Amino acid sequence: MNAKVTIHDVARMSGVSIKTVSRVLNREPNVKAATRDRVQEAVAALNYRPNISARSLAGSKAYLIGVFFDNPSPAYVTDVQLGAIGRCRTEGYHLIVEPLDSEGDVEEQVAPMLATLRMDGVILTPPVCDDARVLAVLDAEGVPYVRLSPDRDLDRSAYVRMDDVAAAYEMTAHLIKLGHKDIAFIKGHPDHGAAHLRYDGYAKAMAEHGLAVREDRVAQGWFSFRSGFEAAETLLAGEDRPTAIFASNDDMALGVMAVANRLRLNVPETLSVAGFDDTPGAKVVWPQLTTVRQPIQAMAAAAADLLLSGDLKGEDGAAPPSRLLDFELVVRESTGPAAG
Amino acid sequence: MNAKVTIHDVARMSGVSIKTVSRVLNREPNVKAATRDRVQEAVAALNYRPNISARSLAGSKAYLIGVFFDNPSPAYVTDVQLGAIGRCRTEGYHLIVEPLDSEGDVEEQVAPMLATLRMDGVILTPPVCDDARVLAVLDAEGVPYVRLSPDRDLDRSAYVRMDDVAAAYEMTAHLIKLGHKDIAFIKGHPDHGAAHLRYDGYAKAMAEHGLAVREDRVAQGWFSFRSGFEAAETLLAGEDRPTAIFASNDDMALGVMAVANRLRLNVPETLSVAGFDDTPGAKVVWPQLTTVRQPIQAMAAAAADLLLSGDLKGEDGAAPPSRLLDFELVVRESTGPAAG
DNA sequence: ACAAGCCATGACAACCTTGTCAAGGCGACC
DNA sequence: GGTCGCCTTGACAAGGTTGTCATGGCTTGT
Numbered sequence: 070m071n072a073k074v075t076i077h078d079v080a081r082m083s084g085v086s087i088k089t090v091s092r093v094l095n096r097e098p099n100v101k102a103a104t105r106d107r108v109q110e111a112v113a114a115l116n117y118r119p120n121i122s123a124r125s126l127a128g129s130k131a132y133l134i135g136v137f138f139d140n141p142s143p144a145y146v147t148d149v150q151l152g153a154i155g156r157c158r159t160e161g162y163h164l165i166v167e168p169l170d171s172e173g174d175v176e177e178q179v180a181p182m183l184a185t186l187r188m189d190g191v192i193l194t195p196p197v198c199d200d201a202r203v204l205a206v207l208d209a210e211g212v213p214y215v216r217l218s219p220d221r222d223l224d225r226s227a228y229v230r231m232d233d234v235a236a237a238y239e240m241t242a243h244l245i246k247l248g249h250k251d252i253a254f255i256k257g258h259p260d261h262g263a264a265h266l267r268y269d270g271y272a273k274a275m276a277e278h279g280l281a282v283r284e285d286r287v288a289q290g291w292f293s294f295r296s297g298f299e300a301a302e303t304l305l306a307g308e309d310r311p312t313a314i315f316a317s318n319d320d321m322a323l324g325v326m327a328v329a330n331r332l333r334l335n336v337p338e339t340l341s342v343a344g345f346d347d348t349p350g351a352k353v354v355w356p357q358l359t360t361v362r363q364p365i366q367a368m369a370a371a372a373a374d375l376l377l378s379g380d381l382k383g384e385d386g387a388a389p390p391s392r393l394l395d396f397e398l399v400v401r402e403s404t405g406p407a408a409g
Numbered sequence: 410m411n412a413k414v415t416i417h418d419v420a421r422m423s424g425v426s427i428k429t430v431s432r433v434l435n436r437e438p439n440v441k442a443a444t445r446d447r448v449q450e451a452v453a454a455l456n457y458r459p460n461i462s463a464r465s466l467a468g469s470k471a472y473l474i475g476v477f478f479d480n481p482s483p484a485y486v487t488d489v490q491l492g493a494i495g496r497c498r499t500e501g502y503h504l505i506v507e508p509l510d511s512e513g514d515v516e517e518q519v520a521p522m523l524a525t526l527r528m529d530g531v532i533l534t535p536p537v538c539d540d541a542r543v544l545a546v547l548d549a550e551g552v553p554y555v556r557l558s559p560d561r562d563l564d565r566s567a568y569v570r571m572d573d574v575a576a577a578y579e580m581t582a583h584l585i586k587l588g589h590k591d592i593a594f595i596k597g598h599p600d601h602g603a604a605h606l607r608y609d610g611y612a613k614a615m616a617e618h619g620l621a622v623r624e625d626r627v628a629q630g631w632f633s634f635r636s637g638f639e640a641a642e643t644l645l646a647g648e649d650r651p652t653a654i655f656a657s658n659d660d661m662a663l664g665v666m667a668v669a670n671r672l673r674l675n676v677p678e679t680l681s682v683a684g685f686d687d688t689p690g691a692k693v694v695w696p697q698l699t700t701v702r703q704p705i706q707a708m709a710a711a712a713a714d715l716l717l718s719g720d721l722k723g724e725d726g727a728a729p730p731s732r733l734l735d736f737e738l739v740v741r742e743s744t745g746p747a748a749g
Numbered sequence: 750a751c752a753a754g755c756c757a758t759g760a761c762a763a764c765c766t767t768g769t770c771a772a773g774g775c776g777a778c779c
Numbered sequence: 780g781g782t783c784g785c786c787t788t789g790a791c792a793a794g795g796t797t798g799t800c801a802t803g804g805c806t807t808g809t
Contacts, residue, residue: 075765086789091767099787118524122466123765126794131462143487143689150486151508163526166506168491184458186503294693320693327695330670349483350690353634353660355667415795426759431797439757463795466764755806763798771790778783 074117083111094119121163125187132162134376135191137179137203139169144349145365149194149217152369160377162189175202183210190214190376192369195261198228213381215372220262227381227389229371233263236361236396237270237317240343243359243398244313245278248407249341253286253311255300255321261292267317267345286311290321297324305332305340312340312407319344319351319360326354326403337405347399356402364394414457423451434459461503465527472502474716475531477519477543479509484689485705489534489557492709500717502529515542523550530554530716532709535601538568553721555712560602567721567729569711573603576701576736577610577657580683583699583738584653585618588747589681593626593651595640595661601632607657607685626651630661637664645672645680652681652747659684659691659700666694666743677745687739696742704734 076094080087085104092100093108100108111117125131134157138146154164165188169178183206191214197203198216204225207214216228244252254271257264268287275282288300297316301324304314316322322344326336334340336356344351344360351358371392375381381389416434420427425444432440433448440448451457465471474497478486494504505528509518523546531554537543538556544565547554556568584592594611597604608627615622628640637656641664644654656662662684666676674680676696684691684700691698711732715721721729 073765077765087766088768088789088791089787092788095767099785101787104787116524118521120466120527120765121525122462122471122527123794124767126460126462126466126796127765127767128794129767141487143483143485145483146490147481147483147486150506154506154508161525163522164506166490166494166504168494181458182503184456185461185501187460187462298695323693324695331695333673350693353663353690354694355638355664355671413795417795427796428759428761428798429757432758435797439755441757444757460795463764464797466766467795467797468764469797751809753807756804757802758804759800759802761799761801764796766794768793769791772788774785774787776783776785779781 073120074115076117076119078115079108079111079117082115083107131187131189133165133186133188134162134373135165135167135182135186135188136194137167137169137191137197138194139171139197141194142348145194148365149192149369152366153192153373155366156370156373156377162373162377169197169203171196171200175200176206179203179206180210183207183212188212192372192376193217193219195220199262213376213379215375215381217368217372218263223391224388227375227391229368229375229392229394231363231368231394231396233266234270234273236398237267237315237345238274239270239396239398240315240345240359240361241271241274242278243400244315244341244343244404245274245280247313247341247404249313250280250407251283251286251311251313252280253288253304253314254282255288255290255297255304255314255316255325257290257292257317257321259289264292264317271315271317290316292318292320294320294324294327297321298327299324301325301328305329305334310334310340313343313404314340315343317345319346319348319358322358322360322403323350323354326358336403339408341404341407343404351399351401354403359401359404360399362397362399364397368392368394413460414455416457416459418455419448419451419457422455423447471527471529473505473526473528474502474713475505475507475522475526475528476534477507477509477531477537478534479511479537479540481534482688485534488705489532489709492706493532493713495706496710496713496717502713502717509537509543511536511540515540516546519543519546520550523547523552528552530713532712532716533557533559535559553716553719555715555721557708557712558603563731564728567715567731569708569715569732569734571703571708571734571736573606574610574613576738577607577655577685578614579610579736579738580655580685580699580701581611581614582618583740584655584681584683584744585614585620587653587681587744589653590620590747591623591626591651591653592620593628593644593654594622595628595630595637595644595654595656595665597630597632597657597661599629604632604657611655611657630656632658632660634660634664634667637661638667639664641665641668645669645674650674650680652679653683653744654680655683655685657685659686659688659698662698662700662743663690663694666698676743679748681744681747683744691739691741694743699741699744700739702737702739704737708732708734 193216198219218230290296344358347360347362416427533556538559558570630636684698687700687702
């Protein structure tokens, strides 16, 4: 019942050589249409599937794409995997996931794996995508890679990212359009490039709409719930309060919501709250959070696409290709018209 | 710099045959200690890593473990991957992740993949672990698998699960010890076996402590935030309220918290709320949620261990091996002494 | 001291597919 | 009509490792 079917069986059944079967399987040119059909019938009849080990041993492809991450937001990782698989599966590629421990000896984790697996490409998520050690090993082993939302060294490799500045700009504009003039901002972890970009978008929107950014309305956060909570405690102390708070990620925004609840400030009647990222938690509060959705699956799919289409070098020494994807403003119930 | 190092190079350098190198690499017996050392030195000096494709083509192992899931909670999937990798990496195994679409033709997704990859084993997470079609294909292809928290057919394969009954019992007992006598319960999705087990644990604890379960204190939920929200609206309407609500997962518990906030019921002073699962959201509310933590990483590691140790059949027709892991009660701020 | 058996090792085939190169067939072009 | 060149196909080696089996040396038991 389960005897392994090899390419020889297909060749015999369709009366051609194994090489021709191989040609059909790999969509190589120079096969007569009639032959091709006959082979494909045999493949279907025998339910033949090429053995991936033999393929990669004989040929140059491993049919494996790696996904590296470290201490990730689970939702992010899952989305990356789903997006990448979507593009890979149709072409017979599979996904190898490799959690890394940046605290430890990354080289020792990455190098053996690259040497044994000979993957066709790797997708790097933050913060691994900015780890010089990882990039060095990849370069040394000659494994192509695409980075997702890298912070620096953008010319070093192909990458895919979202326009954080524009997204933060739009969110701020959304609040302004609702009538808010006194909009506070909670910054993210200064080591993350996105934190700066988001602040820039906020500042730009304020400036372009003729609104001043009061220094005491900008708080430093660390992208954590707790840091959002503490920032909100400061921002909302006393009578002179902003009418809206834009936290540069959802976890911090949820911290703001918690403080608002505690202080009995109604959201959004008294205080509007906006987040960034559209994490699962954004829908698991009441009222649900207005936020920005990163097209993570699409970004991962784009990364896989760059890897599979194989033009990562950039024509003639030009910068490697990159893609900028559109964000989506998700307006839910936590933002509303400014009071008064 | 980067010429591929093969087993031949190691053999030449250490003055033995490639077969002996292979023996050392695979920890086979019958190699003199001195020879072994010499070979290992050469391996280290040349930085040799065996090629996984060649290995699996020649031998019987693929050094690949699959993880199948469908529409999962991201945190769950990530934990499974981390747990499984922890056990796999030391033995040179890698993880292939395969999201499945149970709505579509699962056979068509699974069968080709098993045939091409020839994985050494597969870890199945709910709900895939109870999908008869998937199990049938795995059996047909002869690929060993371990199921995580399966609902039914427990004798069919090896599995790993947690004691949901005991965990729900303990949580209920925790509330009772705090002085609560009027404890409401929100059930989960009736299609999930865990939903029933958790209710059973609750009911058992109530009975053993001589407390009656009022029918109007048990609400049907669906494991979603919204269903928890709605159940809480009913449970908390009017003056005759329970002093504690035990929701059988965190999402529903967060729904309860949202309603409590809305009704200005202080948690935990007026109302204690308990959840189940310890999702990331549990820490992203105020007060943070008392809940039950499933040892998901440990469960996945145990599954990988069963796969790698390879005794999945059960001795002499006995039931396949299974492991029952301990839960952990995570007491945070959302539960407190009963009022009055 | 001799047979039996175990230990350590090596030669070689096998695993299944792709890459290389050669060859036959056929139409086009001069 | 002959030559060139493209399309189509096949034979065979290559890819790096493990499995099988054979070999020779050394130990054990009598």
